[in-house]
Amino acid sequence: MRKMRGMRFGTGQLAILLTFVSQVCFGQTTPNFKSPHCGKKFRILTHDHPPFINVDPAKCVNQFCPPDAFGDDGGITYNFMMQDVLRYLKLYCREENEDENVEFDWYLAPTEDKTSAARVVNMLCRGRFDSANDATQGLDAAMPVCRSATQYKGPSPAGSCSMAYGDPTCVDEGPDMVVGAIHILRERLDMLDFTLPFMTESQVVVKRPDPLFTLSPTRLLTIFQPFSEMLWTVIIIEILIVWVLIMLTEAGIMGHLLGTTKAPEAHISRTKRKRKAGESLRNVSIAGGIHAIYDSFFWSMGSAFDPGGPGKSPTTVSGRFIMLAHWFFLVVMAATYTGSVGPFLSDSADLDIIESFDDLKGGRYAVVVRGPPWDSQHPNPEFLGTYAGGNSDERIPPSTQFRLLQTEMKNDYSANFKIYTTINMHSFVGDGRVVITKDQQPCDIEGVRRGAYDMVICKTGDDRTEPDSLIYDASAVVYELNSRKAALGRCDLLTVGEFFNPSGLGIGFPKNTTFPTIFSRAIERARAGGVMDEYKARYRIRDEDNECADNTPSGTIVMSIALLSGLFIITGVVVLIALIMGFVFRVIWPIFCSKLDEAAAAEIAEAEAAQHEDSDDEEQEDPKKKTMALLNNLYEESARVQDSAEHLAESARRAEARAEEMFLQASGEEEEAAGVGESNGNGRADVQGDLVYTQG
Secondary structure, three states: OOOOEOOOOOHHHHHHHHHHHHHHHOOOOOOOOOOOOOOEEEEEEEOOEOOOEOOOHHHOEOOEEOHHHOOOOOOHHHHHHHHHHHHHHHHHHHHOOOOOOOEEEEEEOOOOOOOOHHHHHHHHHHOOOOOOOOOOOOOOOOOOOOHHHHHOOOOEEOOOOOOOOOOOOOOOOOOOEEOOOOEOOHHHHOOEEEOOOOEEEEEEEEEOOOOOOOOOHHHHOHHHOOOOHHHHHHHHHHHHHHHHHHHHHOOOHHHHHHOOEOOOOOOOOHHHHHHOOOOEOOOOOOOOHHHHHHHHHHHHHHOOOOOOOOOOOOOOHHHHHHHHHHHHHHHHHHHHHHHHHHHHHHHOOOOOOOOOHHHHOOOOOEEEEEOOOOOOOOOOOOOOOEEEEEOOOOOOOOOHHHHHHHHHHHHOOOOOOEEEEEOOOOOEEOOEEOOOOOOOOHHHOOOOEOOHHHHHHOOOOOOOOOEEEEEEEHHHHHHHHHHHHHHHOOOOOEEEEEEEEEEEEOOEEEOOOOHHHHHHHHHHHHHHOOHHHHHHHHHOOOHHHOOOEOOOOOOOOOOOOOOOHHHHHHHHHHHHHHHHHHHHHHHHHHHHHHHHHHHHHHHHHHHHHHHHHHHHHHHHHOHHHHHHHHHHHHHHHHHHHHHHHHHHHHHHHHHHHHHHHHHHHHHHHHHHOOOOOHHHHHHHHHHHHHHHHHHO
């Protein structure tokens, strides 16, 4: 078992001492401690409490449960009594030369709730089998002392008394002892005499597993809570301002909108690019056109996580100063957040986590126990705490766990448990317990009376609150949760925190009897052989056998998916949006555009085909029009040729006039040069020849 807090020793020894003192006070000064059990039949009153008592109530007749009602596995306490304690009791009789015929008959309480230990204790106190209706409470003003303490006559001889009541061979009308998972509590020591404990049992808190993700605002906003809302607002505003400045200084968005910005050619040097008139340069690492808007935002926002992550660098002087200031701001904010998030999570009291029994004291989490309902709003409530609801009734006596909560609130005025009460730990339909399988679960069955386990699993509450946890015997919880996991393949409930409030399980007898002593000797001798450890291993109720334990270290904050679910949900939503956009623009949009192109091409082809058909029809209907059109075309072509010829003739006349003018000019120059010597004669002849040639 886990480390247990507040362990109390000496409970069994105190019980024996009180038994001896009471016997002396009532006049039995020489009690027979050696063999008072020999030759006796003990009618044992028990309760259905796996794994200690495994009994089928349907096989019990008039409360009497024959051996076949316990089947092949009657439970830890049943086997311990029938195989170990009974063996040593008979051995003691043989050693004293007494009748070693010792018998045990087992009976269930005649009540609707056959699982309650408090009911069987109260019935033994009242000394009757048929006291189901008045077995809800123990000692009170009407009965300050147990009836069995003064009127119990002892067990019947072996071989007699085969019924609960109505058998004249029975020495006493009530049971002889109670056996099961009976906790030796202070208030019960006033009612019965107990043996030494045959086993120590503790309590444990059980809760639902923490969900991987939650939509509660506390969990979703956990990653943002280290900074105040005002600080997050300032950070967002700074990123938006830098976004606008990047568009103005690096992207040239204004020039784009005005149509004056051009991206420079890569092969032109920076100096030449600056000299190109009428062109406003932009950062080539930023997308062009309207895409520069969200590309600039990507640069501004991406720098918050990694300054070099966006893969861009400023090229203008103003842009460089802007980005330096932006990076400095973001680096300081990132370092501050990193240093704050750890201590914040460690000190936060708003995390929705149940770690131990102490977390239930404030009333934030509701706990289910077996016990009666009450009006907690009454000016003088019967019990402490806040009653949240449940399916119990006033006839149900307070259980060990219910009394534990009451004791805690009496000792600690700051404690205020929010309590649900129920009749049983297991769910029932009619008189039969619901068997948990993959095909049959209490949350899906109509008309089921849910027990404590399933109230927590199914969140059986109202519109305002629901059960969050339960408290019960640790061994019974481990046994139940392991059984459910074997049937379902999963753990719907988990034990959490350390085991606490240990107490001994013992055998209860009417007060002023000598039986606790001899039974305690048998218990001690059986335990000395290690038989109880064997039972624990056999029924897998040891701490190491617990397959459904929350192993989160108590008192520490362990980063888990549930604690940071907001981060995963936000990231998942962004990635999902990106995938949808990528699918739309990369797959759907091209297909849609191609369909539009095909439709437009088909319409154009259809229109051209219709036009050709109309032309063919017109040609077939009026061939004269075609001939006239051809003649008109020929006439127009002839007119164009004639115009061209006239244009050429006019060009020839102008060329001839120009040539004549040049000839006359050349002739005048020749006469002026007549005084030149004969050495120039050849030149003039050449010029004259050229002029003649030109004229020709």
